[in-house]
Amino acid sequence: MNTFEYRDGSLFAEGVALSAIAQRFGTPTYVYSRAHIEAQYRAYADALVGMPHLVCFAVKANSNIGVLNVLARLGAGFDIVSSGELERVLAAGGEPSRIVFSGVGKSRDDMRRALEVGVHCFNVESGVELERLQKVAAEMDVKAPVSLRVNPDVDAGTHPYISTGLKENKFGIDIEQAEAVYARAAELPNLEVIGVDCHIGSQLTTLEPFLDALDRLLLLVDKLATRGIVIKHLDLGGGLGVQYRDEQPPQIGDYIAAVRKRLEGRDLALVFEPGRFIVANGGVLLTQVEYLKHTEHKDFAIIDAAMNDLIRPALYQAWMEVSPVQPREGEARSYDLVGPICETGDFLAKDRQLVLKEGDLLAVRSAGAYGFVMSSNYNTRGRAAEVMVDGEQAFEVRRRETLDELFAGESRLPE
Numbered sequence: 093m094n095t096f097e098y099r100d101g102s103l104f105a106e107g108v109a110l111s112a113i114a115q116r117f118g119t120p121t122y123v124y125s126r127a128h129i130e131a132q133y134r135a136y137a138d139a140l141v142g143m144p145h146l147v148c149f150a151v152k153a154n155s156n157i158g159v160l161n162v163l164a165r166l167g168a169g170f171d172i173v174s175s176g177e178l179e180r181v182l183a184a185g186g187e188p189s190r191i192v193f194s195g196v197g198k199s200r201d202d203m204r205r206a207l208e209v210g211v212h213c214f215n216v217e218s219g220v221e222l223e224r225l226q227k228v229a230a231e232m233d234v235k236a237p238v239s240l241r242v243n244p245d246v247d248a249g250t251h252p253y254i255s256t257g258l259k260e261n262k263f264g265i266d267i268e269q270a271e272a273v274y275a276r277a278a279e280l281p282n283l284e285v286i287g288v289d290c291h292i293g294s295q296l297t298t299l300e301p302f303l304d305a306l307d308r309l310l311l312l313v314d315k316l317a318t319r320g321i322v323i324k325h326l327d328l329g330g331g332l333g334v335q336y337r338d339e340q341p342p343q344i345g346d347y348i349a350a351v352r353k354r355l356e357g358r359d360l361a362l363v364f365e366p367g368r369f370i371v372a373n374g375g376v377l378l379t380q381v382e383y384l385k386h387t388e389h390k391d392f393a394i395i396d397a398a399m400n401d402l403i404r405p406a407l408y409q410a411w412m413e414v415s416p417v418q419p420r421e422g423e424a425r426s427y428d429l430v431g432p433i434c435e436t437g438d439f440l441a442k443d444r445q446l447v448l449k450e451g452d453l454l455a456v457r458s459a460g461a462y463g464f465v466m467s468s469n470y471n472t473r474g475r476a477a478e479v480m481v482d483g484e485q486a487f488e489v490r491r492r493e494t495l496d497e498l499f500a501g502e503s504r505l506p507e
């Protein structure tokens with residue numbers, strides 16, 4: 093589904109021209125499409141119809157409260173990794189009983205708050221975390237629902253920084269050790285074992301690694317059953333890839349059909365934690381050309397968005413498609429699109445054939461996931477605004493950060 097399309101020579105987000113958004117809210121600005129986010133969530137949920145399931149949006153991919161609210165209204169669950177994300181979900185109207193809590197470093201405060209509001213499940217990533225959770229739950233005199241995140245040692249075939257299911261990664265419990273840790277969990281009085289969890293990586297473009305991991309999890313579920321440990325749900329994490337350039341990620345329907353087949357005859361509910369799939373192609377980063385700088389070796393378009401706004405190209409050498417908002421006629425040149433930050437790694441795209449003039453608007457596509465959430469204040473740049481388009485209307489769901497807000501909390505030393 094493509095919600096960003098040209099009409100009469102101008103790029104639109106649903107019914108709103110991106111040029112109008114730039115005029116009203118300035119640049120750089122993230123622009124999201126409600127219709128896209130809803131359609132992607134529904135595609136996941138619809139594929140699972142007839143099986144007990146929970147689609148928990150991975151909040152780390154885009155934690156804007158407007159975005160979370162759109163999903164909460166559809167009845168989505170949420171996958172969180174901090175109490176900050178927990179508070180965002182609550183502020184957005186998310187249902188605590190549909191929250192799963194992932195992450196290798198949950199603090200005692202994180203655990204207390206999640207137990208207080210009553211999350212669906214803790215995805216526990218180590219034996220030491222399990223012992224801590226038992227202690228915190230005992231102090232509160234409650235039972236904590238628990239899944240162990242196992243590391244199935246499969247190669248997701250994705251960028252090494254976003255691959256999480258290999259033995260050498262910090263995530264999860266080695267599948268070889270999992271039975272013993274489950275046995276311990278079953279002994280602990282303030283824990284209730286309910287699931288098995290895994291997440292092997294992000295931006296996967298083939299199904300095999302998902303299905304290999306699932307097969308390994310099912311073997312574990314059977315072994316646990318012989319010990320009398322009954323697993324109620326399988327959490328297969330997120331990770332389904334999207335198209336940034338010419339990738340051909342699997343269709344959600346094919347993925348779920350393959351999962352369905354493997355679960356036939358079993359009494360298991362399913363949990364998924366998709367992030368990128370729901371939001372990546374539902375967002376663009378809108379930016380303006382400040383200068384065109386021609387050197388003997390290169391043509392640079394210096395734009396007002398930078399690596400602090402969108403770090404994916406610098407960090408993962410990620411390809412982000414760039415489209416002119418109002419394309420011009422003329423002879424294209426090969427531009428590197430670079431920001432104002434004092435780093436050679438500050439680029440959003442390289443060697444793009446474009447016809448540009450100073451002041452032109454550009455849309456960096458597929459920026460709805462791991463965009464704003466990974467932004468920083470490097471070079472004392474305020475964070476971009478975020479706008480949600482809903483049909484013919486555009487709402488500012490986060491205003492541009494002012495310098496006052498940026499400095500808040502800092503102070504001089506006493507005289």
Ligand SMILES: Cc1ncc(COP(=O)(O)O)c(C=O)c1O
Pocket residue numbers: 150153171194195256291293294295329330331332365366367368369461
């Ligand atoms: C535990 C966990 N769940 C879900 C996700 C979401 O992944 P994706 O955005 O690739 O769907 C991640 C990020 O990779 C993760 O670490």
Ligand SMILES: N[C@@H](CCCC[NH3+])C(=O)O
Pocket residue numbers: 152254294295404408461462
């Ligand atoms: N931030 C990464 C994905 C990380 C997934 C989180 N476990 C990206 O932009 O591709």
